[in-house]
Amino acid sequence: MGRVGVLLLNLGGPEQPSDVRPFLYNLFSDPEIIRLPFSWLQKPLAWVIATSRAKRSQENYKEIGGGSPLRRITEEQAHALAENLRAKGNDAQVYIGMRYWHPFTEEAVDRIKADDISDLVILPLYPQFSISTSGSSFRLLEDLWTQDEALKQINYTVIPSWYDRPGYVQAMAHLLAQELDQCENPHEAVIFFSAHGVPVSYVEEAGDPYQQEIEGCVDAILKTLQRPNDHVLAYQSRVGPVEWLQPYTEDMLQELGNQGVKEIVVVPISFISEHIETLQEIDIEYREVAEEAGIQNFRRVPALNTNPEFIDDLANMVIEARQQTPIHFSEVMRPQNNVKLYPQERWEWGLTNAAERWNGRLAMIGFLALMLELFSGHGPLHSLGLL
Ligand SMILES: C=CC1=C(C)c2cc3[nH]c(cc4nc(cc5[nH]c(cc1n2)c(C)c5CCC(=O)O)C(CCC(=O)O)=C4C)c(C)c3C=C
Ligand SMILES: [Fe+2]
Ligand SMILES: [Fe+2]
Numbered sequence: 001m002g003r004v005g006v007l008l009l010n011l012g013g014p015e016q017p018s019d020v021r022p023f024l025y026n027l028f029s030d031p032e033i034i035r036l037p038f039s040w041l042q043k044p045l046a047w048v049i050a051t052s053r054a055k056r057s058q059e060n061y062k063e064i065g066g067g068s069p070l071r072r073i074t075e076e077q078a079h080a081l082a083e084n085l086r087a088k089g090n091d092a093q094v095y096i097g098m099r100y101w102h103p104f105t106e107e108a109v110d111r112i113k114a115d116d117i118s119d120l121v122i123l124p125l126y127p128q129f130s131i132s133t134s135g136s137s138f139r140l141l142e143d144l145w146t147q148d149e150a151l152k153q154i155n156y157t158v159i160p161s162w163y164d165r166p167g168y169v170q171a172m173a174h175l176l177a178q179e180l181d182q183c184e185n186p187h188e189a190v191i192f193f194s195a196h197g198v199p200v201s202y203v204e205e206a207g208d209p210y211q212q213e214i215e216g217c218v219d220a221i222l223k224t225l226q227r228p229n230d231h232v233l234a235y236q237s238r239v240g241p242v243e244w245l246q247p248y249t250e251d252m253l254q255e256l257g258n259q260g261v262k263e264i265v266v267v268p269i270s271f272i273s274e275h276i277e278t279l280q281e282i283d284i285e286y287r288e289v290a291e292e293a294g295i296q297n298f299r300r301v302p303a304l305n306t307n308p309e310f311i312d313d314l315a316n317m318v319i320e321a322r323q324q325t326p327i328h329f330s331e332v333m334r335p336q337n338n339v340k341l342y343p344q345e346r347w348e349w350g351l352t353n354a355a356e357r358w359n360g361r362l363a364m365i366g367f368l369a370l371m372l373e374l375f376s377g378h379g380p381l382h383s384l385g386l387l
Contacts (some may be wrong), residue, residue: 002119003093003119004090004091004092004093004118005116005117005119005120005121005137007108007112007120007123008094008123009097009098009125009134009137010096010097010098010124011097011099012071012101013068013070013101013276014067015068015071015099015101016066017067017290019067020057023100024049024053024057024230025050026049026100026101027046027100028049029043029098030099030136032132032139033132034046039288039306039307042352061276061280063280063284064276064279065224068274069275071157073273073274074273075096076305076361077273077314078095078305080107080308081094081315082094083312084311084315089347090318095111099133099136105141105144109141109144109151111253112154112260117154117157118154118283119322120154120155121156121318122141123314124158124160124161125157126253127162127163127165127270127272128161128195128217128270129160129208129332129333130198130265130357134160135208135333137157138141138329138332139329141329142329142330145329155326156326157322157324158328158331159327160320160327161213163214164216164217165317166224166306167310168304169217169311170224170308171307172304173225173308175301175307176191176221177227183265185263188263189263190230190263190264191227191232192231192252192253193214193232194235194239194286195214195234195235195236195267195270196235196271196277197235197237198210198244199240199242200242200243200244201243221269223230226260232247232252234248234251234253236248236281236282237277250286250289253290254289257290257293257294258293260294262297262316263296263297264295264303266282266300268282268301272387273304274303284337284376304375
């Protein structure tokens with residue numbers, strides 16, 4: 001019997017203000033986040049957006065101490081998972097592979113090779129699958145595997161998503177019940193599920209199961225919770241000019257305020273760790289929106305982090321995955337070519353035979369316009385709120 005490894009996948013986050021710009025550059029360089037019809041434009045556009053967005057993003061990170069706690073929390077989760085597996089008689093080395101910041105997925109894979117791991121369970125720390133999160137990490141791993149004979153010797157299996165696992169759902173329902181019990185009116189507070197959004201085209205054109213898994217997760221938590229409270233589901237953290245899943249969290253807060261709702265409990269449904277979207281966006285920005293809308297009592301369910309019930313379920317997931325038929329990268333959902341954050345259709349970019357000749361020139365003019373907008377601070381992308 002060889003050595004067993006568990007690879008935890010997550011997004012990663014900047015640890016200090018100077019990390020923010022390169023972190024954003026890595027994120028926007030990912031074709032699973034923005035896919036352009038010309039691949040050569042990907043990196044220059046990523047550079048422009050990252051450079052322009054860095055200041056605003058740094059301000060947000062400053063509000064939570066200057067950086068993301070995601071690495072620290074993920075390391076604590078990895079440690080707790082290894083301990084739990086050991087206690088169950090399953091020794092395993094646990095690795096962390098972040099998509100856009102340290103410790104990078106590539107570093108984790110190098111360590112897996114150096115440690116001579118023979119059996120590997122790949123576990124994304126996102127309960128619901130999205131092309132933009134787990135899908136992006138799986139694609140990167142698949143590329144690494146394709147290029148490396150040593151990796152092909154490893155017996156690996158992937159856990160695509162786990163939004164409906166009874167242990168995870170139970171842990172979420174417990175945390176939610178605890179928060180509801182602290183409300184002034186525990187049976188009247190509205191339960192507000194806030195999920196990270198994705199562009200509508202991911203779901204409707206590329207077939208991303210994300211929305212379906214979010215809705216399935218909400219249903220499972222409510223069934224386990226067994227409380228009479230009203231609930232809503234909305235989507236947060238929109239970026240860029242295209243339509244994202246609706247309703248948007250800020251609009252739903254306004255609507256509840258208009259209806260006279262006075263107390264809500266927000267459940268960050270797509271996150272299992274505290275990070276900028278919970279600590280800054282929900283706790284600071286959305287709290288303000290809610291208060292202005294007349295919602296007097298705003299509470300939030302804490303992220304699971306190292307919640308023992310949750311860690312126990314992660315360990316069970318790993319053990320069960322090793323007993324089942326392996327799932328390989330080729331079997332998990334892959335995005336179609338038309339995933340987009342920007343318009344993809346050839347006609348939308350003027351890609352007809354007649355126009356093809358002009359294409360490169362126009363793209364270059366567009367790129368120069370982007371540069372100008374970046375340095376002047378004015379232009380169409382600023383008015384769309386992208387820069
Ligand atoms: C399940 C969660 C997530 C989905 C789905 C997702 C999609 C997605 N995100 C962006 C753009 C940004 N995301 C950023 C930070 C960020 N995103 C997630 C999770 C999901 N993203 C997390 C956990 C974090 C925070 C990491 C941390 O610092 O703790 C950022 C950077 C922050 C900011 O400037 O707002 C951007 C930008 C897109 C475009 C997208 C889907 C296409
Ligand atoms: Fe994100
Ligand atoms: Fe955000």
